[in-house]
Amino acid sequence: MRWLFLACCALLVAGPVLADETPLRLARLEAGAPIAPTSDNARIEAVLARLTDRLSRQPSDPEARLVHSVLRFRNGDRQGALAELDRLVQDEPGFNLAWLVRGDLRLAALEPVSGVGHSPLSRLFLAPEQRERLERLREEARLRLAGIGFDGWRGRLPDAILALGESVDNALLVDKRLHRLFVYGRDADGRLRRQADYYVSTGKLDGDKRKVGDLRTPEGVYFITSHIPSEKLPDKYGIGAFPVNYPNELDRRLGKTGYGIWLHGTESRYYSRPPRDSEGCMVLTNRDLQRLQGELAPGQTPVVISPGVDWLTPAEWRTRRQELFAAIDAWRRDWESLNLERYLAHYAEDFWAPGFDLAGWQRRKRQVFAGKTFQTIRIEDLTLLAYPRRNPDAPAVVVARFTQDYRSNNYQSRVRKRLYLKRINGRWKIWYEGR
Numbered sequence: 001m002r003w004l005f006l007a008c009c010a011l012l013v014a015g016p017v018l019a020d021e022t023p024l025r026l027a028r029l030e031a032g033a034p035i036a037p038t039s040d041n042a043r044i045e046a047v048l049a050r051l052t053d054r055l056s057r058q059p060s061d062p063e064a065r066l067v068h069s070v071l072r073f074r075n076g077d078r079q080g081a082l083a084e085l086d087r088l089v090q091d092e093p094g095f096n097l098a099w100l101v102r103g104d105l106r107l108a109a110l111e112p113v114s115g116v117g118h119s120p121l122s123r124l125f126l127a128p129e130q131r132e133r134l135e136r137l138r139e140e141a142r143l144r145l146a147g148i149g150f151d152g153w154r155g156r157l158p159d160a161i162l163a164l165g166e167s168v169d170n171a172l173l174v175d176k177r178l179h180r181l182f183v184y185g186r187d188a189d190g191r192l193r194r195q196a197d198y199y200v201s202t203g204k205l206d207g208d209k210r211k212v213g214d215l216r217t218p219e220g221v222y223f224i225t226s227h228i229p230s231e232k233l234p235d236k237y238g239i240g241a242f243p244v245n246y247p248n249e250l251d252r253r254l255g256k257t258g259y260g261i262w263l264h265g266t267e268s269r270y271y272s273r274p275p276r277d278s279e280g281c282m283v284l285t286n287r288d289l290q291r292l293q294g295e296l297a298p299g300q301t302p303v304v305i306s307p308g309v310d311w312l313t314p315a316e317w318r319t320r321r322q323e324l325f326a327a328i329d330a331w332r333r334d335w336e337s338l339n340l341e342r343y344l345a346h347y348a349e350d351f352w353a354p355g356f357d358l359a360g361w362q363r364r365k366r367q368v369f370a371g372k373t374f375q376t377i378r379i380e381d382l383t384l385l386a387y388p389r390r391n392p393d394a395p396a397v398v399v400a401r402f403t404q405d406y407r408s409n410n411y412q413s414r415v416r417k418r419l420y421l422k423r424i425n426g427r428w429k430i431w432y433e434g435r
Helices: 001-011 041-057 062-074 078-091 097-106 127-149 249-253 286-295 314-335 342-343 358-370
Strands: 162-163 170-177 180-186 190-197 220-223 239-244 263-264 276-278 302-306 347-353 375-386 395-409 412-424 427-434
Touching: 041 062, 041 127, 062 078, 062 097, 062 127, 097 127, 127 190, 127 276, 127 358, 162 314, 180 286, 190 286, 239 286, 249 412, 249 427, 263 342, 302 375, 314 342, 314 375, 314 395, 314 412, 314 427, 342 358
Parallel strands: 170 302, 347 427
Antiparallel strands: 162 375, 170 180, 180 190, 220 302, 239 263, 375 395, 395 412, 412 427
16 A cells, blocks of 8 residues: 555655644644643654664664654655655555654655655545544544654553552553553552553544444453464454453443453554554554563553543652552441441442342341351452543542452352442442452
8 A cells, every 4th residue: 555655656756854834743632632831842852762772672662763853854864755655665564654754754845844744745646534544544543643752651640540450460551542552560669651652543433332333442450361362263353352341340330332442463564553443452563562561461461542541750650559549448447347338338329240230239148147257258369450541530440350268157268359440429339349
């Protein structure tokens, strides 16, 4: 799919720098906060420094090489930028956006080009369906530039990931607004740390998935369930796929339908897909998925999908985390104390569990407590993940996953458990309990 390059670059021209307009300028990034409240040149120098560091660690990184070449061209290094793009399209012939940018830089000799794919000359060669494909590539350019320049995570922590248990090495956080997949883990001291981020393509339509076939990517807290290697898949899934557990317990409670939501690669003839180009899956380049897949553990790795990540100061993040730790420990202590009424007070009025509503749960627990003389409960390996909220007036919801070690006078068990906690009138209540 080199249609634009073949049509436009047959002119074989090269020339002046591009006009300083979106999406090539970095003064304000539409998908995120500005890099810093300084001049445009200072912002660009900051991004160039970041790209140089990234390329020192991953010299073949196509995204970094593409953006680096654009910024070099903008700063007047025409020959260096074009040479870098020539090497890039040779290394990654399926990288359509790189071909497009290379064509733009050559067309700039005839007239200023105000942004990726903006040349009036290029539009003379394009049929309506090609113009649509061009717009999708322009959106990919904007989002890749925004993702590279986005600095909102620096000095902040995502509200969606509040704790990672000892068995969880990494958590994935998908920002649908920025079309970026962030990878978080723990450092040597156990603190949350951003490890990497990647451009990602999502569903063709915006919004949260509601029903089968609606072409939307779901929003919520999910877990990778398995790995499907490439030899068991059609080529469009690239080097493999990692399904997630959509629809989960809450999705089914809300009447959502659908299936087959995967994190997967890109078909072999292309380097990447445009930003909104899947039927609901999350699509990485094969190169990025190959780099990431060794970190993904079926049954363990969480995937939080958000319409747009909220970034908290460390103090705000610690406060929210400690509040949830305290709520879960209070539930554990009241359960352990054999004070039935205090224990049941931790459950929401619209609580549900497999086979139970609140009334049924209360009856069952009254019967169980009647036979107890003591019980001890330990909670280990606790992971806390916050549900995204499109509506700020909706109650906050957090998923807690942990190992529960239970011992009493007549029973003992060690199980993996999942709670959904909902904040009601300033207090966290258990909305769902299951395994």
